[in-house]
Amino acid sequence: xxxxxxxxxxxxxxxxxxxxxxxxxxxxxxxxxxxxxxxxxxxxxxxxxxxxxxxxxxxxxxxxxxxxxxxxxxxxxxxxxxxxxxxxxxxxxxxxxxxxxxxxxxxxxxxxxxxxxxxxxxxxxxxxxxxxxxxxxxxxxxxxxxxxxxxxxxxxxxxxxxxxxxxxxxxxxxxxxxxxxxxxxxxxxxxxxxxxxxxxxxxxxxxxxxxxxxxxxxxxxxxxxxxxxxxxxxxxxxxxxxxxxxxxxxxxxxxxxxxxxxxxxxxxxxxxxxxxxxxxxxxxxxxxxxxxxxxxxxxxxxxxxxxxxxxxxxxxxxxxxxx
Numbered sequence: 001x002x003x004x005x006x007x008x009x010x011x012x013x014x015x016x017x018x019x020x021x022x023x024x025x026x027x028x029x030x031x032x033x034x035x036x037x038x039x040x041x042x043x044x045x046x047x048x049x050x051x052x053x054x055x056x057x058x059x060x061x062x063x064x065x066x067x068x069x070x071x072x073x074x075x076x077x078x079x080x081x082x083x084x085x086x087x088x089x090x091x092x093x094x095x096x097x098x099x100x101x102x103x104x105x106x107x108x109x110x111x112x113x114x115x116x117x118x119x120x121x122x123x124x125x126x127x128x129x130x131x132x133x134x135x136x137x138x139x140x141x142x143x144x145x146x147x148x149x150x151x152x153x154x155x156x157x158x159x160x161x162x163x164x165x166x167x168x169x170x171x172x173x174x175x176x177x178x179x180x181x182x183x184x185x186x187x188x189x190x191x192x193x194x195x196x197x198x199x200x201x202x203x204x205x206x207x208x209x210x211x212x213x214x215x216x217x218x219x220x221x222x223x224x225x226x227x228x229x230x231x232x233x234x235x236x237x238x239x240x241x242x243x244x245x246x247x248x249x250x251x252x253x254x255x256x257x258x259x260x261x262x263x264x265x266x267x268x269x270x271x272x273x274x275x276x277x278x279x280x281x282x283x284x285x286x287x288x289x290x291x292x293x294x295x296x297x298x299x300x301x302x303x304x305x306x307x308x309x310x311x312x313x314x315x316x317x318x319x320x321x322x323x
Contacts, residue, residue: 001039003032003037003038003039003041004031004032004035004036004037006037007028007032007037007041007043008028008032008095008097010043010063010064010066010068011026011028011032011043011045011068011097011098012097012098013063013064014026014045014061014063014068015045015047015097015098016098018061018063020047020049020054020072021049021051021054022049022050022051022054023047023048023049023098024048024049024050024075024099024101024103024104025047025048025096025097025098025099025100025101025103025104026045026046026047026048026096026097026098026099027045027046027048027091027094027095027096027097027104028043028044028045028046028094028095028097029044029045029046029090029093029094029095030042030043030044030175031175031177032044032095033090033093033094033095034093034095034174034175035095036175038244040240040241040243040244040247041240042066042067042068042069042237042240043066043067043068043069044069044071045068045069045070045071045097046071046072046073046094047070047071047072047073048072048073048074048075048076048104049072049073049074049075050074050075051074052074052075053074054072054073054074055072056071056072056073056074057071057072058070058071058072058228059072059226059228060228060231060233060234062233067233067236067237069237075103075104075107076088076107078107078110078111078114081107081110081111081114082114082120082123084127085111085114085115085120085123085124085127086123086124086127086128086131087127088111089115089124089168089174090174091107091108091111091112091115092111092112092115092174093174094108096108121169124168124169125165125169125317125318128161128164128165128168128169128317129165129314131161132158132161132162132165132310132314135154135157135158135161136154136158136307138154138157139151139154139155139157139158139303139307142154142276145274145276147274147275147276148297148298149275149276149279149295149296149297150274150275150276151298151303152295152296152297152298152302152303153263153275153295155298155302155303155306155307156196156259156306158306158307158310159192159306159307159309159310159313160179160260161310162309162310162311162313162314163179163182163183163310163313164179165313165314165317166182166183166313166314166316166317167179167182167183169317169320170316170317170320176257177241177244177253177257180250180252180253180256181250181253188309188312188313191305191309192305192306192309193252195298195302195305195306196252196256196294197252197255197294201251201252201255202251202255202292202294203251204242204245204246204251204254205242206292207242207254207255207258207292207293208235208238208239208242208258210262210288210289210290210292210293211235211238211258211261211262211265211289211293212235212238213285213286213289214262214265214286214289214290214293215229215230215232215234215235215265216232217282217283217286218230218265218266218268218269219231219232221269222268222269222271227268228268229261229264229265229267229268230265230268230269234261238258238261241254241257241258242254255293255294258293258294259293259294259295262290262293262295263275266278279295
């Protein structure tokens with residue numbers, strides 16, 4: 001079965017039958033956009049409105065017994081793309097599923113031309129480096145505030161942002177699931193793996209159970225059953241990831257992604273607490289679930305290693321060649 005074609009057809013049906021106000025068109029992202037969908041994939045559907053006041057929102061939608069992760073936006077103008085190309089790089093892998101006016105096709109063509117130009121690549125790398133600098137500043141703020149657990153996550157965030165830049169600028173890749181396989185080709189990976197994963201891997205079922213329990217706890221605490229990151233359907237999608245990586249024999253990739261997803265869940269709570277404060281007030285069982293998901297405090301040496309690796313990855317981006 002061609003899963004990409006299946007999901008593209010599903011997206012077209014949804015866009016036709018459930019249009020938003022002033023809808024211009026729709027793009028499929030992720031594995032469907034790249035033409036890499038498999039039986040574990042879901043559908044990320046970006047729908048665009050001509051209403052520039054249209055608020056961005058995301059929702060999990062059940063359509064014909066399939067989960068669609070719907071994201072609604074005002075149609076970006078090419079000037080916005082040129083102003084923030086790193087934020088709009090996903091347009092390179094988007095697949096048009098509805099575009100009666102031709103506006104999305106024109107936008108993607110103009111954006112792709114700019115992304116591939118010397119000026120575009122220079123600006124994108126500059127913005128990627130600025131995002132990494134922001135994460136480093138957050139790391140330092142955490143250290144100054146004596147919040148070492150959050151600082152450790154911030155160090156991971158610095159590394160991950162640099163790794164994403166490397167995957168994009170050197171390999172032309174944007175897939176989250178494809179990131180670790182690319183980085184594994186580098187000499188720096190064993191040291192990274194030792195820091196992030198330690199000696200062994202946690203069983204996928206344990207990771208899923210911990211993430212599900214933590215998400216349910218936050219959902220109850222927030223009182224917002226419609227919060228996108230906290231909806232129980234996200235557990236179903238996480239289970240699909242687990243099935244994929246169980247089949248491909250890549251437990252580290254699953255652990256890496258669920259670790260980040262747990263932090264995403266914390267951000268959805270939005271109760272004004274820092275992560276350190278949040279963890280300290282959690283019931284002991286929830287703290288244990290976070291440990292299972294990979295949250296722990298790094299040593300200064302480990303944080304330093306992650307930052308040095310991030311710097312090296314950016315050097316590789318600047319050199320623009322595979323290492």
